Amino acid sequence: MSTPDPSQTQNSAEAVREAQPKPAKARPGQRVNHASAAREFLQSPIHAQSHDERVWAMRQRRDAAAETIPEWEELRDLASQIKTHALTHLDEYLEQFADNAAANGVHVHWAGDAADHNRIVHEIFADHGVKKVIKSKSMLMEECGFRHYMEGVGIDIVETDLGERIQQLDAEDPSHVVVPAVHKMRSDVSQVFAKTLGSDPDNDDAHYLTEQQRQATRPLILDADAGMTGANFAVAETGGFVVCTNEGNADLSANVPNLHVASIGIEKIVPKLSDLGVFIRLLSRSALGSPITQYTSHFRAPKPGGEMHIVLVDNGRSKRLADERFWSSLKCIRCGACMNTCPVFRRSGGLSYGATYTGPLGLILDPSIDAYRYSNLPFASTLNGSCTNVCPVKINIHEQIFEWRQVLAEDDMIPWTKKSTLAAAGRTLASPRAYRAAIKSAHSALKHLPDWALYNKLNAWGQVRDLPDVPAEGSFHDWYRQHRLNKEDPTAGDRE
Amino acid sequence: MRIGLFVPCFIDAFYPQVGIATLELLERFGCDVDYPFDQTCCGQPMVNSGCHAEAAATEQLFVDNFADYDVIVAPSGSCVHQIRDNLTAVEQTAAVKHVRENTFELVEYLHDVLKVEAFPWAKFPHRVGYHDSCNTLRNLGHGKPSELRGPDFSKPRALLHKVEGIELVSPSRPDECCGFGGTFSVTEPEVSGRMGRDKIADHGRAGAEYIVSADTSCLMHQQGCAKRIGAPIQFKHIAEVLNGSAA
Numbered sequence: 001m002s003t004p005d006p007s008q009t010q011n012s013a014e015a016v017r018e019a020q021p022k023p024a025k026a027r028p029g030q031r032v033n034h035a036s037a038a039r040e041f042l043q044s045p046i047h048a049q050s051h052d053e054r055v056w057a058m059r060q061r062r063d064a065a066a067e068t069i070p071e072w073e074e075l076r077d078l079a080s081q082i083k084t085h086a087l088t089h090l091d092e093y094l095e096q097f098a099d100n101a102a103a104n105g106v107h108v109h110w111a112g113d114a115a116d117h118n119r120i121v122h123e124i125f126a127d128h129g130v131k132k133v134i135k136s137k138s139m140l141m142e143e144c145g146f147r148h149y150m151e152g153v154g155i156d157i158v159e160t161d162l163g164e165r166i167q168q169l170d171a172e173d174p175s176h177v178v179v180p181a182v183h184k185m186r187s188d189v190s191q192v193f194a195k196t197l198g199s200d201p202d203n204d205d206a207h208y209l210t211e212q213q214r215q216a217t218r219p220l221i222l223d224a225d226a227g228m229t230g231a232n233f234a235v236a237e238t239g240g241f242v243v244c245t246n247e248g249n250a251d252l253s254a255n256v257p258n259l260h261v262a263s264i265g266i267e268k269i270v271p272k273l274s275d276l277g278v279f280i281r282l283l284s285r286s287a288l289g290s291p292i293t294q295y296t297s298h299f300r301a302p303k304p305g306g307e308m309h310i311v312l313v314d315n316g317r318s319k320r321l322a323d324e325r326f327w328s329s330l331k332c333i334r335c336g337a338c339m340n341t342c343p344v345f346r347r348s349g350g351l352s353y354g355a356t357y358t359g360p361l362g363l364i365l366d367p368s369i370d371a372y373r374y375s376n377l378p379f380a381s382t383l384n385g386s387c388t389n390v391c392p393v394k395i396n397i398h399e400q401i402f403e404w405r406q407v408l409a410e411d412d413m414i415p416w417t418k419k420s421t422l423a424a425a426g427r428t429l430a431s432p433r434a435y436r437a438a439i440k441s442a443h444s445a446l447k448h449l450p451d452w453a454l455y456n457k458l459n460a461w462g463q464v465r466d467l468p469d470v471p472a473e474g475s476f477h478d479w480y481r482q483h484r485l486n487k488e489d490p491t492a493g494d495r496e
Numbered sequence: 497m498r499i500g501l502f503v504p505c506f507i508d509a510f511y512p513q514v515g516i517a518t519l520e521l522l523e524r525f526g527c528d529v530d531y532p533f534d535q536t537c538c539g540q541p542m543v544n545s546g547c548h549a550e551a552a553a554t555e556q557l558f559v560d561n562f563a564d565y566d567v568i569v570a571p572s573g574s575c576v577h578q579i580r581d582n583l584t585a586v587e588q589t590a591a592v593k594h595v596r597e598n599t600f601e602l603v604e605y606l607h608d609v610l611k612v613e614a615f616p617w618a619k620f621p622h623r624v625g626y627h628d629s630c631n632t633l634r635n636l637g638h639g640k641p642s643e644l645r646g647p648d649f650s651k652p653r654a655l656l657h658k659v660e661g662i663e664l665v666s667p668s669r670p671d672e673c674c675g676f677g678g679t680f681s682v683t684e685p686e687v688s689g690r691m692g693r694d695k696i697a698d699h700g701r702a703g704a705e706y707i708v709s710a711d712t713s714c715l716m717h718q719q720g721c722a723k724r725i726g727a728p729i730q731f732k733h734i735a736e737v738l739n740g741s742a743a
């Protein structure tokens with residue numbers, strides 16, 4: 001999938017003056033601090049509001065599109081069942097897929113991890129003397145750090161998806177799986193293009209910008225030695241795969257050069273061609289609210305005189321598949337609906353997650369990639385559950401976020417002060433007497449919310465909100481004793 | 497049929513009127529309600545942060561306090577969700593199972609069990625925006641969330657419609673989270689505050705004078721945000737409105 005028309009991005013005179021918020025990336029070995037990156041994002045009010053509104057608009061279009069399908073909820077059920085079946089028989093279907101692809105004349109490779117993937121593709125390129133590569137959008141290649149790897153070995157990679165190209169030119173990660181530059185305003189794009197493509201910095205007309213990019217990229221496409229794509233679905237019974245885009249750029253990447261390399265995560269397998277009837281109906285409706293992507297491209301064999309390679313990548317997937325609590329995250333079809341509905345994502349921007357996968361999906365995937373680095377992310381959620389309800393393959397996203405908190409707490413991946421404060425809260429709340437004493441002291445000097453009620457180091461509650469009033473009648477407990485129990489005895493009912 | 501009334505810690509400490517309204521309301525319908533005196537909390541503050549082991553003793557105390565009642569009722573969706581779905585740090589004995597299976601949130605109890613037809617004592621001549629807390633809506637099934645297709649229903653609105661004079665208004669994002677989220681409110685104060693202000697503003701644009709909800713913690717957060725920016729909107733728990741609280 002890809003970025004919708006940049007004319008949908010907003011612009012205004014003020015936006016030109018407000019620079020795009022760019023949170024610092026966590027250094028290797030450091031924890032991503034989502035809360036502080038989110039604070040920075042919110043300090044750019046024009047970007048923050050525009051982001052919330054634009055991403056919410058995608059959620060609304062998704063609702064409207066789903067409304068046109070009476071059997072929408074059954075479709076979600078079916079999609080979930082097909083994915084569950086495929087994942088629980090993954091070994092068989094992978095072999096079937098690989099055999100069929102090989103029979104179609106495709107070279108099939110198996111990559112255990114990101115490093116394997118990058119090395120295998122590098123070898124293919126070295127064999128063919130490839131120096132210049134065009135690629136369409138692939139989250140898997142982002143996950144593998146593929147572009148950086150290729151830069152290191154002197155191979156030029158050009159993104160052909162518009163949003164991804166903007167992000168590449170700005171040396172920034174994608175902020176959303178479907179719309180990688182959705183956090184940018186038109187004025188930001190005009191600045192990036194002015195610096196990198198030499199366009200007019202004061203012209204942020206969407207058509208002008210698109211045309212500039214097109215003129216700059218076309219020659220690179222025509223000149224490329226190899227093309228790369230990802231895949232949205234890999235069909236076991238045919239050995240073919242499907243790429244969904246709105247710009248047709250996957251077709252350029254696949255068809256212009258003679259060498260096509262497709263990187264496919266092993267979880268992309270569906271058993272039958274007819275299964276696509278379920279997933280294609282759900283994918284773009286869930287993502288952008290359109291009935292189908294502009295291009296649904298099926299690839300099965302190399303073009304005459306050409307060569308096609310498929311790299312099947314595990315990179316932690318089979319390990320996740322063995323995990324009872326989190327395996328179903330592999331059902332994901334990367335539609336981005338969970339991001340669009342997430343009130344935290346909309347108000348913090350994708351870059352605040354400091355990870356390949358952002359939003360609710362990121363919260364459940366990233367810690368499985370690096371638990372310490374991403375240990376804050378499962379806490380960047382209100383557990384509101386909206387993500388679970390929009391997910392077209394019915395992943396219990398918010399329950400997995402909740403599970404991750406437990407895993408991280410048990411593995412001592414949450415700050416020690418937090419854990420010890422909560423342990424103390426647990427002791428207070430397990431003792432009626434300590435609890436009553438704590439309420440009394442809170443009532444006598446309420447300067448911040450007590451830790452037993454809410455872990456509240458540094459009075460974070462009071463940063464943005466006022467405290468509740470101390471009730472004149474005392475606690476409910478006091479009231480009950482006075483009005484319903486022995487009115488004379490001030491200790492009536494209390495356990496010694 | 498003995499009902500054990502659970503008054504969660506936030507309500508006990510800061511919103512006793514919500515506990516009182518709940519008690520009185522149940523008594524108006526002839527319920528035999530008792531308030532076990534040694535109750536504290538359901539364990540949610542710890543569990544919400546992933547600290548299940550730290551919640552075990554609190555959960556055990558909760559079960560000890562309530563195991564002898566036929567039914568437990570609480571005016572708090574998030575606590576009922578904790579008890580029903582996440583009270584797992586203690587061994588799942590028969591008593592624990594009994595408590596978990598027989599705990600009801602107040603709206604559910606009035607709507608599904610007592611099947612209340614009328615609140616003749618209640619008048620609330622105001623424009624009210626009802627706040628579906630995420631726990632009541634998506635975890636307890638108070639209504640149809642906007643993400644799902646299917647017939648529309650809302651148990652709390654069905655009850656509020658029976659109150660004389662009330663006018664329900666709807667914000668443009670009807671069930672967007674208000675940003676409380678338990679620990680989230682303090683681990684991500686900026687995003688939480690922004691969500692709270694956005695929520696209040698959306699209700700304000702819809703013309704609400706009051707925001708009414710079945711979750712006190714969401715109300716405490718929204719009220720705190722409103723006070724901080726001087727927004728004139730007011731807040732009431734649904735128990736107070738149904739019990740005939742004047743404005």
Ligand code: SF4
Binds near residue numbers: 332333336391
């Ligand atoms: S988790 Fe579900 S909603 Fe989110 S991107 Fe994946 S398929 Fe879409």
